[in-house]
Amino acid sequence: MIKNIACLLVIVASAFPTSAQELYASANSNFYIPLGESAMQTFPVIHHDKDATPKFSAGGFGFGVTQFRPLFKKVFLELNAGLLKYKFWNTPMDFRDSNNQPLGVMNFATVNYSLTFSGIAHYPLTERMSVGVGAGFQIAVISRSKIRDKSEIFSRAWVNNNHYKAVMPVIPIEILYRDEKKMYYSVNYTQAVLNQLRGDLAKYKSQNFGLLSVAVGRRIN
Amino acid sequence: MRSFSIGCAISFAGLLLFRCTAQPEEVRPGDNILSVFPNPCYDGASVSITNTSANSYFVRVYDPEGKEILNKPVNASTNFSVPVEAKLVGTYHVLVKVGGETLETSFVKIEK
Numbered sequence: 001m002i003k004n005i006a007c008l009l010v011i012v013a014s015a016f017p018t019s020a021q022e023l024y025a026s027a028n029s030n031f032y033i034p035l036g037e038s039a040m041q042t043f044p045v046i047h048h049d050k051d052a053t054p055k056f057s058a059g060g061f062g063f064g065v066t067q068f069r070p071l072f073k074k075v076f077l078e079l080n081a082g083l084l085k086y087k088f089w090n091t092p093m094d095f096r097d098s099n100n101q102p103l104g105v106m107n108f109a110t111v112n113y114s115l116t117f118s119g120i121a122h123y124p125l126t127e128r129m130s131v132g133v134g135a136g137f138q139i140a141v142i143s144r145s146k147i148r149d150k151s152e153i154f155s156r157a158w159v160n161n162n163h164y165k166a167v168m169p170v171i172p173i174e175i176l177y178r179d180e181k182k183m184y185y186s187v188n189y190t191q192a193v194l195n196q197l198r199g200d201l202a203k204y205k206s207q208n209f210g211l212l213s214v215a216v217g218r219r220i221n
Numbered sequence: 222m223r224s225f226s227i228g229c230a231i232s233f234a235g236l237l238l239f240r241c242t243a244q245p246e247e248v249r250p251g252d253n254i255l256s257v258f259p260n261p262c263y264d265g266a267s268v269s270i271t272n273t274s275a276n277s278y279f280v281r282v283y284d285p286e287g288k289e290i291l292n293k294p295v296n297a298s299t300n301f302s303v304p305v306e307a308k309l310v311g312t313y314h315v316l317v318k319v320g321g322e323t324l325e326t327s328f329v330k331i332e333k
Contacts, residue, residue: 159310200283205314
């Protein structure tokens with residue numbers, strides 16, 4: 001799977017015109033902001049739980065390629081392709097035994113991997129700083145939740161979440177700074193446009209999200 | 222650039238230290254309490270509603286792909302069984318309409 005994703009990213013990167021002036025490799029840290037489901041919570045960059053194994057767990061991050069090209073007059077276009085991992089605290093689950101006796105309410109994290117593609121039109125505020133808005137989409141690769149039982153009836157189990165849409169249109173807005181040393185820095189907020197749930201469940205329940213990310217890129221051409 | 226970096230660092234630090242804590246909800250007389258047991262389960266779970274004055278309720282259950290696998294009215298005096306033995310491993314969503322209120326919970330089927 002990882003090999004296929006890496007191949008796809010290389011193909012996307014190579015599809016960019018060779019006349020491109022600025023091509024960057026980028027990395028980001030991101031925070032999933034759940035909308036429409038009040039019991040869900042944002043996962044931190046690093047989470048510590050002394051009762052868990054391992055004690056430290058990482059939050060969301062991603063990497064990819066970014067290209068900047070002139071669009072018209074002062075406006076320029078930013079094209080992004082990348083692999084994104086985002087993580088959030090899912091709705092706490094009420095564990096019970098076979099006699100309906102409570103075993104405890106457990107907070108558990110859900111991890112989603114998505115391929116992300118976007119185009120953002122930037123308007124320069126200064127020589128190096130700009131703001132932009134655009135459009136894009138995310139392709140869900142896999143979503144998994146790690147269920148851990150405090151009562152230790154079972155130790156740990158990963159379950160796949162297949163109730164999310166495979167493709168999600170998104171609208172990113174961004175503040176970008178490009179320095180003179182071939183680096184860029186950005187703060188990006190991406191809003192999912194549709195109900196994230198699919199199937200019959202989507203008729204009765206709605207779930208949406210925003211992604212706040214801080215990215216850094218290094219020019220590679 | 223310096224203020225931009227400082228702003229990012231402050232936001233980052235705040236989220237770095239963030240941790241959620243589930244708060245127990247207050248239960249009042251007449252509140253409907255929905256539970257599913259056992260949770261997690263291997264082959265089936267039961268839906269139970271307590272503290273209700275309603276005679277019946279309506280249950281909808283969705284499998285891990287969001288597909289509706291159950292949709293029917295249930296007598297409130299009995300627990301209702303949801304067989305998932307031959308179904309997918311993962312998170313099942315349960316929506317119950319009782320009176321004018323819709324309750325929601327979920328349970329997990331795991332592999333034996």
